[in-house]
Amino acid sequence: MIDLRQLREHPDLVKASQRARGADESRVDDLLAADAARREAVKRADDLRAEQKTASQAVKKATPEERPAVLERAQALAAQVKQAEEALRTADAALRAAHLRIANVVHDGVPPGGEDDAVTLRTVGEVPAYDFPVRDHVEIGELLGAIDIERGAKVSGARFYFLTGPGALLEFALVQLAITRAVAAGFTPVVAPALVRPEAMEGTGFLGEHDEEVYRVERDDLYLVGTSEVALAGMHKDEVLDLAGGPRRYAGWSSCFRREAGSYGKDTRGIIRVHWFDKVEMFSFCRPEEAAAEHLRLLAWEEEFLQALELPYRVVDIAAGDLGTSAARKYDIEAWFPTQNTYRELTSTSDCTTFQARRLNIRYKDEAGRNQVAATLNGTLCAIARTIACLLEVHQRADGSVHVPVALRPWLGGHELLTPGMSLAAPAPVA
Structure with missing residues (x-):
C-alpha cells in the first residue's frame, strides 16, 4: 500500500x-x-x-x-x-x-497508456533466418518426444501438458543453469511453497482486482501461487531485516498456477499460456534508495541469462496502464518466436518500492537504529515452459533436430543437438 x-x-x-x-x-x-x-x-x-x-x-x-x-x-x-x-x-x-484499493504510485518516466504503449529500450541479437518451413514448438516437441499436449489435456484439461524425455531434461537443465547463475550472483536459493495464506496474497497485491486469476483451495483457505514472489515476500512478514550489508536476495523455485481468466482464445496451442508451469524467480529486499539501481541489476541478470540461451530479444518499458497493482515500474524481456514472427514476453522485473513491504510489515533499521519500511523487487529468471517453447523454435533445424546452447550442455549430458529418437544418455567421448 x-x-x-x-x-x-x-x-x-x-x-x-x-x-x-x-x-x-x-x-x-x-x-x-x-x-x-x-x-x-x-x-x-x-x-x-x-x-x-x-x-x-x-x-x-x-x-x-x-x-x-x-x-x-x-x-x-x-x-x-x-x-x-x-x-x-x-x-x-x-x-x-x-x-x-489504491495501486502503487508509478515512477516518473513510465510510459503512459496501456498494453500496446510499451516502449522498446533496446533489441539484442539477430533474428534468425531459416531456409526451410519453420515448425512451431508443439510440432518440434512431438517430433522429439519432448511435449505431450494431448495426454496433458486427458489428465488435467486444457492448457496442461506433459514434458517427457528431452523436454523433462530441458526443464531440469534450465533450472540448474538459472539457480547456478543466481547463486554465483549472490542469491540464496529457495524451494518455495506453492500454497500460501490469504495475507501473503493480499500483501503482494494479487487479490482484489486480480483474484479472478488465482486458484483458491476453499476448504483450507489457501491459494495456489502464480509466482514464487508471493511466498518469498511473505517469508519475512512482520520481521526487521538486517540490510546494512546491502540487499537481501533470493532465487526461488516453485510451481506456478494461473487461471488465465479473460484469455479465452489466446495462445490455445502449445505451452506458451498454460495453467501450470515451473519458474525460477529472483526476489530482493533493499533500502528504498537502493531500489532503482537494484531494479537495473535484476534486469541485467535476466538479459545475461537469455544471452546464455542464445536467444534474440528486446527490452521494453511497460506502460502505466499495464502495470500490476504493486509495481511502480516494470521491464519485460521479449524473445523472438519465429512461427509468430514477433517478440513474446519471457521474463519481467518489477520495482514494487515499499508497497508490498508496508502491507506485510517488513522493515529494516536505518543508521539511527529506527525501523523503516523496506523496498521489494522481483524478476523472473526463467519461466520454464515458455522458455522451452522459445528454445525449440529459435534453435530448430530442417531435419527436426534442435541446437543445444553451449550453456545448457553440461546439464544435458553434453549433447550438442536434440534429435528425434535420440538416446538420452551422455554421448561417448570423441577418441
Missing part, C-alpha cells in the same frame, strides 16, 4: 498515477476522507480516555456529597469511551479498505 504521508502531502501525484494507470481517480479522495476520519476517531478516543482518567481520579477525591454526581460522570464517560473505541475500529477498517 502507498505511504499515507505521501498521499497527504502530494495527493495530486497519487491522482496523476491513478490517471496514468487508467484507474479511478476518485479513490484517492475516498482514501483521503477515510484517513481524515480515522485521525479524527483517534483524537476523539484519546480525548475521551483522558477525560475518563481524570474523572476516575475525581471519584477517589470526591466528598460523600459530590460522589454520586462524579460517579455518574465517570460512568457516562466510560460508555462514551467504549463507543469511541468501536468507532475507531470501524474507521480503521474503512481506512484499510480504501488503502487497499
Whole structure:
C-alpha cells in the first residue's frame, strides 16, 4: 500500500498515477476522507480516555456529597469511551479498505497508456533466418518426444501438458543453469511453497482486482501461487531485516498456477499460456534508495541469462496502464518466436518500492537504529515452459533436430543437438 504521508502531502501525484494507470481517480479522495476520519476517531478516543482518567481520579477525591454526581460522570464517560473505541475500529477498517484499493504510485518516466504503449529500450541479437518451413514448438516437441499436449489435456484439461524425455531434461537443465547463475550472483536459493495464506496474497497485491486469476483451495483457505514472489515476500512478514550489508536476495523455485481468466482464445496451442508451469524467480529486499539501481541489476541478470540461451530479444518499458497493482515500474524481456514472427514476453522485473513491504510489515533499521519500511523487487529468471517453447523454435533445424546452447550442455549430458529418437544418455567421448 502507498505511504499515507505521501498521499497527504502530494495527493495530486497519487491522482496523476491513478490517471496514468487508467484507474479511478476518485479513490484517492475516498482514501483521503477515510484517513481524515480515522485521525479524527483517534483524537476523539484519546480525548475521551483522558477525560475518563481524570474523572476516575475525581471519584477517589470526591466528598460523600459530590460522589454520586462524579460517579455518574465517570460512568457516562466510560460508555462514551467504549463507543469511541468501536468507532475507531470501524474507521480503521474503512481506512484499510480504501488503502487497499489504491495501486502503487508509478515512477516518473513510465510510459503512459496501456498494453500496446510499451516502449522498446533496446533489441539484442539477430533474428534468425531459416531456409526451410519453420515448425512451431508443439510440432518440434512431438517430433522429439519432448511435449505431450494431448495426454496433458486427458489428465488435467486444457492448457496442461506433459514434458517427457528431452523436454523433462530441458526443464531440469534450465533450472540448474538459472539457480547456478543466481547463486554465483549472490542469491540464496529457495524451494518455495506453492500454497500460501490469504495475507501473503493480499500483501503482494494479487487479490482484489486480480483474484479472478488465482486458484483458491476453499476448504483450507489457501491459494495456489502464480509466482514464487508471493511466498518469498511473505517469508519475512512482520520481521526487521538486517540490510546494512546491502540487499537481501533470493532465487526461488516453485510451481506456478494461473487461471488465465479473460484469455479465452489466446495462445490455445502449445505451452506458451498454460495453467501450470515451473519458474525460477529472483526476489530482493533493499533500502528504498537502493531500489532503482537494484531494479537495473535484476534486469541485467535476466538479459545475461537469455544471452546464455542464445536467444534474440528486446527490452521494453511497460506502460502505466499495464502495470500490476504493486509495481511502480516494470521491464519485460521479449524473445523472438519465429512461427509468430514477433517478440513474446519471457521474463519481467518489477520495482514494487515499499508497497508490498508496508502491507506485510517488513522493515529494516536505518543508521539511527529506527525501523523503516523496506523496498521489494522481483524478476523472473526463467519461466520454464515458455522458455522451452522459445528454445525449440529459435534453435530448430530442417531435419527436426534442435541446437543445444553451449550453456545448457553440461546439464544435458553434453549433447550438442536434440534429435528425434535420440538416446538420452551422455554421448561417448570423441577418441
